[in-house]
Amino acid sequence: MKKFACLLLATALCLMLAASSVSAKEKITMKDDLGRDVTFESPCERVVFTMENALKTYYAVGDPKNLAALKDDKWMRKLSEDIFPVVDPDFERKLTVNITGDQINLESLA
Structure with a gap:
């Protein structure tokens, strides 16, 4: 159940990032399922x-x-x-x- 909740949270975060108006020059940082910071240079x-x-x-x-x-x-x-x-x-x-x-x-x- 915990794994499903983490997956659901990660999906929700990705969707919020995808729907936001982030400029191509802005870096995006979020935590993965293992608690590590992951930085994206541009939106997906x-x-x-x-x-x-x-x-x-x-x-x-x-x-x-x-x-x-x-x-x-x-x-x-x-x-x-x-x-x-x-x-x-x-x-x-x-x-x-x-x-x-x-x-x-x-x-x-x-």
């Missing part, structure tokens, strides 16, 4: 989602054009086939990434 330009509920939140506050990829999950696509295409006309053409265990195949994002 591409986003990858592996959880459907986080994707719903992103679509509520973020720009669908920044969504680069999502988890290759037929269940998620079936469950949301009536919702996401309304918000994002390019939803069906989004790149999907494979996850083995808890590791994302980074080569599929290149």
Whole structure:
């Protein structure tokens, strides 16, 4: 439960940062799940989602054009086939990434 709460908090922070009007010259610093400070030189330009509920939140506050990829999950696509295409006309053409265990195949994002 604690891990889920941390993930939810990190997702919320990322979404707030993505929705804010941060200039490209401004650095963004936040804490990761291990409590380390992580600094980004510029706002995120591409986003990858592996959880459907986080994707719903992103679509509520973020720009669908920044969504680069999502988890290759037929269940998620079936469950949301009536919702996401309304918000994002390019939803069906989004790149999907494979996850083995808890590791994302980074080569599929290149």
